[in-house]
Amino acid sequence: MERVVQRKRQWKRRWCWAGVLLWPGLPALAHDPVFGLGPHTLFKGAVEVHVGVDRSAAGARDQRVATLELAYGVTANWTLRAELPYLARDGAGDGLSDFALATKYRFWRRDGLGVQESASVLLRLKTDSAGRAQGTDTTDVLGGIAYGYESRKWYRWAALRYLSRGETGAGLERGDRLLADLVLGIRFRQTAYLEPDWVWMVELNGERTGRDELDGRRLPDSGGTRWFVSPGLMWTWRNFAVKTGMQIPLAEDLDGTQPETDYRARLELEWHF
Amino acid sequence: MKTRTFLLAMFMLAASSVVMGDGMQYELRVDGLACPFCAYGIEKKLKKTTGVKTVAFDLEAGKVIVTTEESARFTEDEMERLIEEAGFTLRGMTERELP
Numbered sequence: 085m086e087r088v089v090q091r092k093r094q095w096k097r098r099w100c101w102a103g104v105l106l107w108p109g110l111p112a113l114a115h116d117p118v119f120g121l122g123p124h125t126l127f128k129g130a131v132e133v134h135v136g137v138d139r140s141a142a143g144a145r146d147q148r149v150a151t152l153e154l155a156y157g158v159t160a161n162w163t164l165r166a167e168l169p170y171l172a173r174d175g176a177g178d179g180l181s182d183f184a185l186a187t188k189y190r191f192w193r194r195d196g197l198g199v200q201e202s203a204s205v206l207l208r209l210k211t212d213s214a215g216r217a218q219g220t221d222t223t224d225v226l227g228g229i230a231y232g233y234e235s236r237k238w239y240r241w242a243a244l245r246y247l248s249r250g251e252t253g254a255g256l257e258r259g260d261r262l263l264a265d266l267v268l269g270i271r272f273r274q275t276a277y278l279e280p281d282w283v284w285m286v287e288l289n290g291e292r293t294g295r296d297e298l299d300g301r302r303l304p305d306s307g308g309t310r311w312f313v314s315p316g317l318m319w320t321w322r323n324f325a326v327k328t329g330m331q332i333p334l335a336e337d338l339d340g341t342q343p344e345t346d347y348r349a350r351l352e353l354e355w356h357f
Numbered sequence: 358m359k360t361r362t363f364l365l366a367m368f369m370l371a372a373s374s375v376v377m378g379d380g381m382q383y384e385l386r387v388d389g390l391a392c393p394f395c396a397y398g399i400e401k402k403l404k405k406t407t408g409v410k411t412v413a414f415d416l417e418a419g420k421v422i423v424t425t426e427e428s429a430r431f432t433e434d435e436m437e438r439l440i441e442e443a444g445f446t447l448r449g450m451t452e453r454e455l456p
Contacts, residue, residue, distance in 0.1 A: 127398030128442040160444040195389030195446040277414035320394035
C-alpha cells in the first residue's frame with residue numbers, strides 16, 4: 085500500500101514538472117505571436133531554420149529547452165515543420181527531448197494595400213521518442229485554428245488550440261489542454277524593405293488543463309487554469325528574425341497543490357532561405 | 358576585310374542595343390505587403406527567375422519594381438503566379454523598356 089502511495093507521489097512530482105513546464109512549444113513563424121499561434125505560412129519552396137530557447141520557472145523548479153526547427157513551404161499556403169528539442173532541468177540532467185512534426189494550412193487570405201488578413205489550421209504530432217527521462221512519455225496531438233490581421237502599423241491575432249495528451253507507459257492519463265490567445269501588435273515606425281523592422285506586442289494567453297488520471301482515479305494535484313500577459317518583440321531584417329517575449333502570470337486557479345508559475349521566457353532566431 | 362567585318366558587327370550590336378534597350382522594368386502593384394520580412398519571399402521568388410536583374414520595394418505604395426535583362430520578358434500571368442507563390446496578390450502591372 086505504501087509502495088502504491090509512493091509511486092503516486094513520484095508520478096505527481098514528475099508530472100507537475102511536465103505539466104507546468106512542458107507547455108506546447110509551438111511552430112511560431114516570424115510575424116506570428118511569440119507564445120500564441122498565428123496564421124503565417126512560408127512562401128512556396130522556402131526553407132526556414134529556426135532556433136528557439138525557452139526558460140520557465142515554477143517555485144524552485146527551473147527548466148530550459150533549446151529547440152531546432154526546420155520548415156518547408158510546400159505551397160504558399162502549406163508549411164511542414166520538424167522540431168527537435170533539447171531539454172535541461174535543474175537536478176534532472178539534460179538531453180534530447182521528444183521529436184515533433186507539424187503542418188499548417190492557410191485556408192483563407194484577403195489582401196489589401198499594405199494589409200493581409202488570413203486564417204490557418206495547425207496540426208502537430210509530438211512523438212514519444214525520448215521516453216520518460218527527457219520527454220513526456222506520451223504521444224500528444226495538438227490541433228489549432230488562428231486568425232491574423234497584419235498591416236503596416238497594427239497587428240491582431242486570435243487563436244484556439246486543443247492539446248490531446250496520451251497515456252504514459254505506466255498508465256497515467258494526462259489531462260487535455262485548451263489554449264486561447266489574443267494578441268495586439270504595433271509597428272511604431274513604418275520601415276522600408278532593407279531597414280531593420282520592429283514590432284511590439286502584448287499577448288493574453290489562457291490555458292485550461294484537465295485533471296490527470298491514474299488507475300481510473302483523477303489525481304487531485306493536477307489540472308487548472310492559467311492566464312498570462314506576455315509582452316513581446318519581433319525584430320526583423322530582410323530574411324532574418326529575432327523574437328522574444330515573457331509570459332507573466334496574471335491569474336492561476338490550480339487544482340490541489342501545485343507550484344505556481346513564476347515566468348516563462350522565449351527567444352527565437354529565424355532565417356528564411 | 359576583317360576590319361570592315363568587325364566594324365559592321367560592332368555597328369549591328371550597337372544598333373540592336375538601341376532598338377532593344379537594356380531590358381525591361383516592371384512595376385507591380387501587390388496587395389498584402391505589410392512587413393519587410395514577409396516581402397523577402399517576393400525577392401527570393403523573383404531573383405530565382407532567369408532574366409531578373411533587380412527587385413526593389415516601395416512598401417507604402419504596395420509596389421515591387423523589377424528590372425530584367427534585355428532578353429527577358431514576362432507576361433502578367435507569369436508575374437501573378439510568382440507573386441501568388443510568394444503569398445501575395447498581384448493587382449496590376451505596367452512595363453516599359455529601359456533606355
